[in-house]
Amino acid sequence: xxxxxxxxxxxxxxxxxxxxxxxxxxxxxxxxxxxxxNYLPWVAYLSLALVVWVIYVTDRLIDxxxxxxxxxxxxxxxxxxxxxxxxxxxxxxxxxxxxxxLVVKGMPVSIYSYSIVGGIIIAGFFALSIxxxxxxxxIPYAKNILAGLAFAxxxxxxxxxxxxxxxxxxxxxxxxxxFAVLCVLNISAxxxxxxxxxxxxxxxxxxxxxxxxxxxxxxxxxxxxxAVQDHELTTRPFFYAILxxxxxxxxxxxxxxxxxxxxxxxxxxxxxxxxWIVFLASSRSAS
Numbered sequence: 157x158x159x160x161x162x163x164x165x166x167x168x169x170x171x172x173x174x175x176x177x178x179x180x181x182x183x184x185x186x187x188x189x190x191x192x193x194n195y196l197p198w199v200a201y202l203s204l205a206l207v208v209w210v211i212y213v214t215d216r217l218i219d220x221x222x223x224x225x226x227x228x229x230x231x232x233x234x235x236x237x238x239x240x241x242x243x244x245x246x247x248x249x250x251x252x253x254x255x256x257x258l259v260v261k262g263m264p265v266s267i268y269s270y271s272i273v274g275g276i277i278i279a280g281f282f283a284l285s286i287x288x289x290x291x292x293x294x295i296p297y298a299k300n301i302l303a304g305l306a307f308a309x310x311x312x313x314x315x316x317x318x319x320x321x322x323x324x325x326x327x328x329x330x331x332x333x334x335f336a337v338l339c340v341l342n343i344s345a346x347x348x349x350x351x352x353x354x355x356x357x358x359x360x361x362x363x364x365x366x367x368x369x370x371x372x373x374x375x376x377x378x379x380x381x382x383a384v385q386d387h388e389l390t391t392r393p394f395f396y397a398i399l400x401x402x403x404x405x406x407x408x409x410x411x412x413x414x415x416x417x418x419x420x421x422x423x424x425x426x427x428x429x430x431x432w433i434v435f436l437a438s439s440r441s442a443s
Contacts, residue, residue: 163232167418171236173212175425177205180311182432183335187315189439190331190394199262200314206255207310211278213248217241218285232418263317270313270323277306295347304340308332330382331391334398337375338405341368342424345405349412349420368409376402393438397431404430 169175181201188196220238237244259267281302288299312335316326326332345368352364376399383395404427412420 166422167232170418170422170425171233173209173216173233173237175422176212176307177208179425179428180204180208180307182429183311184314186394186397186432186435187312187331187335188318189435190391191315191319192390193315193318196315196318197262199258203255203258203263204311204314206251206258208307210248210252210255211306213237213244215282215285217244217248218282233421263314267313267317270317270326273323274306274310274313277302277309281306295344295351297344300344300347301340303343305336307343308336308339311335331394334375334379334382334395337371338398338401338428341371341375342401342405342428344368345409345424346417346421349409350417352412353417365409369406372402372406372409376406393435396438397435400431400434401428 163171169178181204184196184201184204187193216234216237220234220241281299284296284299284302288296309332312326312329312332348364348367352361355361379395379398379402383392383399386392386395405424408415408420408423408427415423
């Protein structure tokens, strides 16, 4: 993959689809600590990273194949996957097989029942990727919502499987809901920024900015309220992390014109990684 040598170092994780697995692993650690999971095996972290990587690579390969008729429409990450599709397909198959072995041998049996819901969401996501058609200026909200839900749910269940609680408590938990909303907004931000960049209409740009600003503000306010309400300090660091992620996304949204799209994609991932540092710092201060 000699094309990697011609790209800036900060863009390589995004091209290789390594950014999403890193975010997933960081938030799995946050969920495990928040839900007081005494022991979370390394198998959980590795299997989650592999599954997320396979899903992202597969999605980008699908996107690259559907846009093959006009290479000019391909974004850098999709163009990279198109050029190296044979290698990436082989690696995705091996990574998927390894993840399956790790889950079967190293995870509790309860993970299978939890995974049914996640599998349905992922199936819906890929169905929209393959069969849905939308105009170039249309934002795929349904696909983004399913992607955010799948990412949040898949990350949380690997920690939740070690808690002993039932699935209803997971679905109703404030932590999962807030993280799912943050993931949906993070994924939708890229499409909204690209949509605003293609339009010269100031009203379109203002509408796209409001489509992120308003829900990010509400999410930040909700996470702050939940943090203040937690007098036992068990979930306060978690909601501080959510607040940090929402705040960083808000800042990026207001200053998006200063960055190129490739830089915005990387910074959007950074906005979900910095909360892990905030979580660690606030957890130590709380203890």
